[in-house]
Amino acid sequence: MRSSARVHGKKATQVAAAVLGSVLLIAATNKTLADDPLSSWNDTTPKKAIIDFVERVTKPASPDFVRPEERIATFDNDGTLWAEKPIYFQFQFALDRVKALAPQHPEWKNKEPFNHLITGDMKAFLAGGEKSVMAVMAASHTGITTDEFDKIVKDWLRTARHPKTGRRYTEMVYQPMLELLAYLRANGFKTFIVSGGGVEFMRVFTNKSYGIPPEQVVGSSAVTRYQFAADGKPELLREAKVLFVDDGPGKAEGINTFIGRRPIAAFGNSDGDQQMLEWTAAGSGARFALIVHHDDAEREWAYDRKSDVGKLDKAWDEAVAKGWTVVSMKDDWATIFPPTK
Amino acid sequence: MRSSARVHGKKATQVAAAVLGSVLLIAATNKTLADDPLSSWNDTTPKKAIIDFVERVTKPASPDFVRPEERIATFDNDGTLWAEKPIYFQFQFALDRVKALAPQHPEWKNKEPFNHLITGDMKAFLAGGEKSVMAVMAASHTGITTDEFDKIVKDWLRTARHPKTGRRYTEMVYQPMLELLAYLRANGFKTFIVSGGGVEFMRVFTNKSYGIPPEQVVGSSAVTRYQFAADGKPELLREAKVLFVDDGPGKAEGINTFIGRRPIAAFGNSDGDQQMLEWTAAGSGARFALIVHHDDAEREWAYDRKSDVGKLDKAWDEAVAKGWTVVSMKDDWATIFPPTK
Numbered sequence: 001m002r003s004s005a006r007v008h009g010k011k012a013t014q015v016a017a018a019v020l021g022s023v024l025l026i027a028a029t030n031k032t033l034a035d036d037p038l039s040s041w042n043d044t045t046p047k048k049a050i051i052d053f054v055e056r057v058t059k060p061a062s063p064d065f066v067r068p069e070e071r072i073a074t075f076d077n078d079g080t081l082w083a084e085k086p087i088y089f090q091f092q093f094a095l096d097r098v099k100a101l102a103p104q105h106p107e108w109k110n111k112e113p114f115n116h117l118i119t120g121d122m123k124a125f126l127a128g129g130e131k132s133v134m135a136v137m138a139a140s141h142t143g144i145t146t147d148e149f150d151k152i153v154k155d156w157l158r159t160a161r162h163p164k165t166g167r168r169y170t171e172m173v174y175q176p177m178l179e180l181l182a183y184l185r186a187n188g189f190k191t192f193i194v195s196g197g198g199v200e201f202m203r204v205f206t207n208k209s210y211g212i213p214p215e216q217v218v219g220s221s222a223v224t225r226y227q228f229a230a231d232g233k234p235e236l237l238r239e240a241k242v243l244f245v246d247d248g249p250g251k252a253e254g255i256n257t258f259i260g261r262r263p264i265a266a267f268g269n270s271d272g273d274q275q276m277l278e279w280t281a282a283g284s285g286a287r288f289a290l291i292v293h294h295d296d297a298e299r300e301w302a303y304d305r306k307s308d309v310g311k312l313d314k315a316w317d318e319a320v321a322k323g324w325t326v327v328s329m330k331d332d333w334a335t336i337f338p339p340t341k
Numbered sequence: 342m343r344s345s346a347r348v349h350g351k352k353a354t355q356v357a358a359a360v361l362g363s364v365l366l367i368a369a370t371n372k373t374l375a376d377d378p379l380s381s382w383n384d385t386t387p388k389k390a391i392i393d394f395v396e397r398v399t400k401p402a403s404p405d406f407v408r409p410e411e412r413i414a415t416f417d418n419d420g421t422l423w424a425e426k427p428i429y430f431q432f433q434f435a436l437d438r439v440k441a442l443a444p445q446h447p448e449w450k451n452k453e454p455f456n457h458l459i460t461g462d463m464k465a466f467l468a469g470g471e472k473s474v475m476a477v478m479a480a481s482h483t484g485i486t487t488d489e490f491d492k493i494v495k496d497w498l499r500t501a502r503h504p505k506t507g508r509r510y511t512e513m514v515y516q517p518m519l520e521l522l523a524y525l526r527a528n529g530f531k532t533f534i535v536s537g538g539g540v541e542f543m544r545v546f547t548n549k550s551y552g553i554p555p556e557q558v559v560g561s562s563a564v565t566r567y568q569f570a571a572d573g574k575p576e577l578l579r580e581a582k583v584l585f586v587d588d589g590p591g592k593a594e595g596i597n598t599f600i601g602r603r604p605i606a607a608f609g610n611s612d613g614d615q616q617m618l619e620w621t622a623a624g625s626g627a628r629f630a631l632i633v634h635h636d637d638a639e640r641e642w643a644y645d646r647k648s649d650v651g652k653l654d655k656a657w658d659e660a661v662a663k664g665w666t667v668v669s670m671k672d673d674w675a676t677i678f679p680p681t682k
Contacts, residue, residue: 069554146597190556203601213410214601215531215557221598226590226616233623234616236597243585243598249567256487256577257562257584258599260544260555275567275575282574 037183040176040335046290046327050180053288057264058187064286068188072263074218074255074276075181077195077202079269079310080292081210082173083162085301088309089169090201091133093156097140114139142222142240145229146200149238153204167340170209174292175338177267181210189265194218194255196247196272200238218258220246251276269294274315277324289324291315296330378524381517381676387631387668391521394629398605399528405627409529413604415559415596415617416522418536418543420610420651421633422551423514424503426642429650430510431542432474434497438481455480483563483581486570487541490579494545508681511550515633516679518608522551525606533604535559535596537588537613541579559599561587592617605629615656618665630665632656637671 041047057066078084098108098117108114113132116125125132141149157170165172181191193202193212199219206212223241228234246254252275255263265288266273266280277289293312295302304312319326329336382388398407419425439449439458449455454473457466466473482490498511506513522532534543534553540560547553564582569575587595593616596604606629607614607621618630634653636643645653660667670677 072556192556199598199601215413215533215599217601224594224597226593226620234593234619236594252567252575253565253577256565257540258556260540260558278575279567 049325071189073189073265074192074194074263076268076273094140138240142238146236175335176333192216247272249275252279270310271315299336390666412530414530414606415533415535415604417609435481479581483579487577516676517674533557588613590616593620611651612656640677
């Protein structure tokens with residue numbers, strides 16, 4: 001017993017040391033992870049540029065210090081915070097909605113462009129161009145109250161699955177960008193979405209998915225009409241009339257009209273974000289402009305100058321010319337999507 | 342000396358007691374004032390209703406508890422946060438601007454309605470009705486960049502004086518409302534302005550005057566156009582085209598489009614606020630709707646059903662019918678304007 005105890009004692013010590021070592025190692029690793037708010041970003045140029053910028057504008061002694069209330073950061077949504085392939089997710093919502101409504105519209109069987117959607121002839125549908133798209137957007141997004149629309153979007157986001165990944169659409173957000181949003185907010189930034197997408201569509205999920213509340217979402221919008229329901233309560237009807245298109249130059253205009261301050265940092269991925277980045281970068285003091293380049297066909301999609309969705313051409317040239325930060329999803333992001341629940 | 346000392350000693354004690362009493366009294370008064378965040382409100386029904394509502398929605402054990410992020414409170418500006426007589430202050434700005442621009446526009450001498458302004462014939466000017474007003478608004482508010490407009494408004498607010506009080510316009514804010522804004526924010530509310538006034542005009546002073554940052558100001562807006570200045574920098578040109586009219590039904594629509602959440606409390610003073618108050622009050626859970634009634638001809642102005650500025654008629658009837666809180670400036674406010682600096 002005694003010699004065995006000694007033997008075991010010795011072994012136990014070794015085991016304890018080994019275990020303790022592992023624990024310390026794990027603790028150290030966890031500490032490193034916990035200490036790195038951008039752990040899904042590889043240690044390449046973009047991550048360093050982000051951290052450098054944030055430190056420059058937040059350290060009180062820095063010549064580039066910016067007061068917290070002026071730390072406005074704006075983010076495009078489609079292709080910047082969540083994926084946008086094979087088609088914009090909001091357009092997929094519109095198509096699904098038209099299909100769901102088809103039984104109530106027997107006349108659609110003989111009516112362009114709805115007939116093509118009912119028979120599933122996407123080629124014929126797309127031949128109709130923008131006119132067809134607008135018809136589908138109107139049929140799916142208007143003629144209902146804001147409360148009804150909110151409920152329909154909620155239901156769709158809960159049930160619909162992405163055709164390629166099988167994930168819910170809200171699970172196709174980019175993990176590195178979630179970390180970036182949180183990192184900026186931890187450093188006193190106020191984060192906004194400035195997207196061509198519908199403002200009411202986005203507001204359904206931005207708070208939960210990105211930590212961005214409804215009042216910090218700028219987007220395209222329809223005219224609404226204040227009226228009274230049968231029960232005498234007021235309601236807002238979504239009309240088939242565009243109020244504001246928050247895309248391209250509209251992003252700079254929308255920032256001014258809806259936010260009223262020029263951002264000091266802006267994040268986008270396509271030519272639709274070019275003016276937002278320009279407008280941001282042209283302000284005085286330290287500025288940060290970043291473009292996400294979709295170049296990872298394996299883990300996501302690879303597209304840029306020739307894409308019909310999220311085309312990145314002129315904004316890329318300007319980014320290179322002006323020294324904006326360009327993120328390679330392939331090289332700069334360790335992870336693309338968050339783990340599914 | 343000794344007896345004198347005794348006499349003086351006695352006197353000194355009495356004096357000390359009296360002084361100490363005064364000090365304690367003053368301290369007690371100061372404490373009461375400091376303890377009362379609504380010290381410019383008399384202890385009448387509106388003040389009690391405000392405090393009762395805030396306690397109901399903020400106490401965690403209350404059945405009416407509202408999470409801080411949903412504590413949205415919206416305020417009209419003209420007639421609710423600052424005065425609006427004899428004419429809307431922004432319209433006075435427009436008139437002053439036209440006068441300042443007149444030397445650069447010799448053609449105005451023979452052009453309606455500008456000729457009447459140059460000769461000071463307000464009766465002839467007002468005979469032109471809305472058309473004349475819009476012409477003056479366009480001439481003073483558009484065809485310049487957003488940066489230029491910002492500077493012009495700043496200069497005007499610094500130098501212009503109210504014709505009756507001689508105060509700067511930003512000194513004609515209502516002290517009780519400043520206290521109310523601060524009280525709500527201290528209780529986790531997010532305070533917004535929702536006004537028929539121009540959003541860019543208001544944003545120049547709302548942060549300093551009310552503690553409301555630009556991104557929490559909703560108002561009427563002009564279309565802007567993104568373009569490049571001669572130096573190659575982007576700028577936004579204010580066009581003579583209305584984007585959004587944030588008045589009447591437009592206030593409920595604007596709240597939905599710009600904020601994206603329904604307020605739980607709303608504050609106004611005229612028929613232009615009726616739909617904002619209705620929309621707010623019609624939500625589920627505890628709600629608060631308040632109307633400021635201008636009935637103090639001595640300290641401010643007295644006007645309601647027949648006024649051409651800030652008409653309060655239908656909204657007053659609805660307030661009475663629905664039990665909204667109606668503030669009598671005369672009876673419920675101990676102070677109207679803050680001390681001048």
